[in-house]
Amino acid sequence: MKQNKLMLVLGLIVIASMVLSACGGGAATQAPTQAQPTQPAATEAPTVAPTEAPTEAPTATPTEAPRTTRKGGWLDEIVFTVVDAASAVTQLKAGAIDIYANGLSSADLPSIKEAGLEYATANGLYYDLLFNPAEFKNGELNPFSNRKIREAMNWLVDRNYINQEVYAGGALPKWFAITTQFPDYADLADTARALEAKYAYNPDKAKEVITAEMEAMGAKLVDGKWTYNGKPVTLIFLIRPDSDGTRKPIGDYVANQLESIGFTVDRQYKKSSEASPIWIGSQPDEGKWHLYTAAWSATILDRDQSNIFQEMYLPTSAQGIPVFLANKPDPEFQKVGDDLANAKYNTLEERHELMKRALELSLQDSLQVFLIDGKNYIPYVKGLQTTADLAAGVEGAQVWPYTTRWMDKEGGQLKWATQGLFGDPWNPIGGSNWAYDQGAIRATQSGDVMYDPFTGLVWPLRIEKAEVVAQEGLPIGKTHDWVDLKFEKEIKVPADAWVDWNAKDQKFITVGEKFPDGLTAKRKTTVYYPADLFKTVKWHDGSPVSLGDFIMTLIMTFDRAKQESPIYDEQAVPTFELFIQDFKGYKIVSTDPLVIEYYSDTYQLDAELNIPVLWPTYSFGEGAWDVLAIANLAEANGELAYSTDKAGQKQIEWTSFVGGPSLEILAKYLDKALSESYIPYAPTMSQYVTPEEAKARYEALKAWYGEHNHFWVGTGPYYLDKAFLTEKSLTLKHFADYPDLADRWSNFGEPKLADVTLDGPGQVKIGEEATFEVAVTFKDEPYPQAEIKQVKYLLYNAKNEIVSVADAQFVEDGKYTITLSAEDTAKLEAGSNKLEVAVVPLVVSVPTFSSIDFVTAP
């Protein structure tokens, strides 16, 4: 018996120890988290303490990197592998990986800091409350059909509390649809700050407004609960417990706030697949829901978010979701939103005014109450330098292959871990768009231009310069000198420019043929390439880039969307239609050096962004004409298809240049092409490609395939050495023939976020002048005035209302003064006031704010 008891006790101890262990604090390898594929994209913006941003930036200081003779990337080899997010920090600590490029959520920030790792930031999702604005058919009261109640919700929720409690302070409170770290916010910083102050957390005001409006709608507060026609007003709140898990605590917090002012809340926790048929699939007036914890993403650093008000609030939204159609906005908001979306403004100043008004009206409408601009954190080991795009992080930054390096060391291996690999087949036309795949693909490709990770503008990469000629009256401006901007009354498209493609004859159609009466365009861009382009730039298989690659790019723009083409694919049609509606022509002005003119009716506000993609970079990667030629042959013969849609329809394989059954098929057509010195689209391409070049291309490709067992050939600083599809791993190696020095993009090592300090008197006499000093620095050095867009100040009175907004006076680099006039101080009452300064740099689209409190006395 004693022995049995002993065994029983022992057994219980074992179980208890396991239970205790399971409940214990979490090491990085916690639960079995299923890797959630992240599709292309990213997300969000700032509001509260952008001054903290520098701590989140990569720590590299490549601006001071010594000159080098090394070409291409800094590293010798990059090994990609797949790691679950739950164990990323542990693996980084253990040295098993060097960077977790996919990023972790704000919840992981404390463990990243605790592990002593470096980290960069990227946009995460942005979160909001989406309201059902319809009046319900069932006769029940929907409080959110009342615009003023929706507006009052801004005062009912404490965004700072959500940020601290749910996101460990690592996100940014958000009031507007525009993204806080994007250029539009920086441009509107003063207006935004004023509105943020106006709509700051104020539950008493929220209660006052909601009470008045509810009573006006016929509701009664009985025993602290709102009732309508004798029944409690019950709000159906769709709360998402899935996604990154943060929407549940947000939902619970908002529900608590609503209950605190008398609403009955039916919290319905529904994951995406359960919630979307309700909030997207049902008609709003059916009354199946009242509010929803929505989240959106902004993965591209968008410099022009003028369409977002229409997109996020108005019934004219392109989203086509019933809830937007059901909104009845203020007519002024409708007009402002539509005008912005349709670019109905003549100058950038006019646009600026419309945007300012839209910010204010959007808060009054509040179909969506924005709460948080989320952040992702990309942890990496000490000693590594890298660059993160403000929106898309490291993986999504075009520049990462050029700046990522071991500190003060050339060469070496990098162990790059991410969430997945080979999510879809790789082909440049319709292949994988997974963020993790594109992260690797970026290192293998080059391009016409380099996207500035901090401003969203572009710099010349392979092109030398560009000229943009715009029609007079278009609101286009420029920032950099490498692009020339002119305006003309009328831009005529030359008759010999190519405007369309005859897929049957395989020839371009000229403007003269299609538009005998002539054609005009709203803008013309002339792109100039360097004289040594075709000598210095090589594909990874050793073939020099040639004019044929450019012509192929132009042909492929049209051919897949033409029904007469043997590679027609209906999947290509929608995007082609988007392109062709504004396209007006290409003209090759000179073949060596290469100069190409591009005519179009579409334009962007920055001249730098009006550069067309003429480089052989397609939607999902680079493509040499010879590689595409054999893939086209395979598709024309019904054996492969670039897109998943066509592959599914025809029951054939989806083209993959890196593995699977595609390789044998491509190899077969490579042999065929080689034996025939095949020139694709011969009626056009044979004017630019000789049979000798074709043969040499195919021979180089065959040798490449023999060595690397794939057809992924680019011109980037790294080449794909081996792809291991089942093992989910790949190896990139340094491309020694890359033409540029490794330090060419070193200035993108770190976003130049301004440090701002504000100094001045602690006490100011009402009606007397007062002067404050502003110091703007970066790494303790004065911030050059040439890199500053504006330094504005906002004066708040004791009630936190804006009294005055104006520019600070420039003194010298890094120094400004703010002089509050006697009239300004006369507007203040006795009490504690605040002066806030907003510094907006040109080189990074993140404003920095700093404030000082002072007391006023009569």
Next chain:
Amino acid sequence: MTAVPQTLSEGTKSKAGTSTLSRVARFAVIRLVTLFITVVIGVFLTIMIANMGGYVDEIMRSEIRERTIMRVAAMTANQEVTPEMRKKLTEDMIKLEEKRLGLDTPFMVRAFRYLGNALQLNLGRAVNMISDSGSRSVRAIILERLPATLLLMGTSELILFFSSVFIALSLSRNYGSIWDKIVIALSPTSAAPPWFYGIFFILIFAALLKILPFGGMVDAPPPTNPVEYTLSLLKHLILPGASLIFSSLFLSIYNWRTFFLIYSSEDYVEMAKAKGLASRDIERRYILRPTLPTIITNFALLVISLWTGATITETVFLWPGLGRTLYQAIGLYDTPVIVGSTIIYAYLLAVTVFILDFVYALVDPRVKVGGSGQ
């Protein structure tokens, strides 16, 4: 005189033989038909459940719209695109995606198509998933993951099975020994699932001691030399395999031990002991033989259970097995993959059950195929 009885005897034998054959044939046919009907019902129910009776179409439509909206927003960022064009682009892309996923065909039509194809083992194409090599063929998706699953599950389950049976047999012969007590005491350890041990093993052997990898199937980049590749594979197999074995070992031994103990205390075993038979003979002839049908059944079911993989353990160790594939397929509502995996499992189960009926008769003289006990 002898010839007649002999003839009679042969005739009787022949009749008996024919009768046995027809009995077995009748049994086989009825059994096969029953099993087939069961498979059909099982697979159809799987299709209906996986699609929530067609409601998944609505979910997919909403999700397609949500996804397309995001995609169009990214595509048209930094472009002056009119709202009308944006709307048209969105609607066109939604239409194409719905067509690609077959949502333009009524669900019931698709459901019977899935069923028909599945029964013919025409597994078709996945709607969302792809194989590692980039193919949408369900066959490729499943076959690609099969070796990894068989390696992990096969190795661990076979080690677990045989070690459990033999240790249990030994313990049953040493009832009450210290080892017996230790095993009983440790049997509650099986209350925790394999991934639970997996996490601990990772922490100890990968994070702290740094002697074994965190996960995956081979090193990155995978060695090109076959010997090194195999060694790398084995190194990566240790932790997930050990987790699967350790989490079930003691309970499994305990179960088998109890099972053998019952048989060990039968009268005929006591009699054999009294007769002074060697302990090895007693085990083989008097304990193992009557328990063989149970052991075989367990083994057969274990073999086909390898097909299902170990979802969470595979996820913890990023092991590219079938369990993860099926889990992903369910999450993505990828009916062809779910049905493909199910139909193969169903056929395997049906065939195993069918064969076991005959195996029982072979190993246990008390069992008669198709007999009613006469």
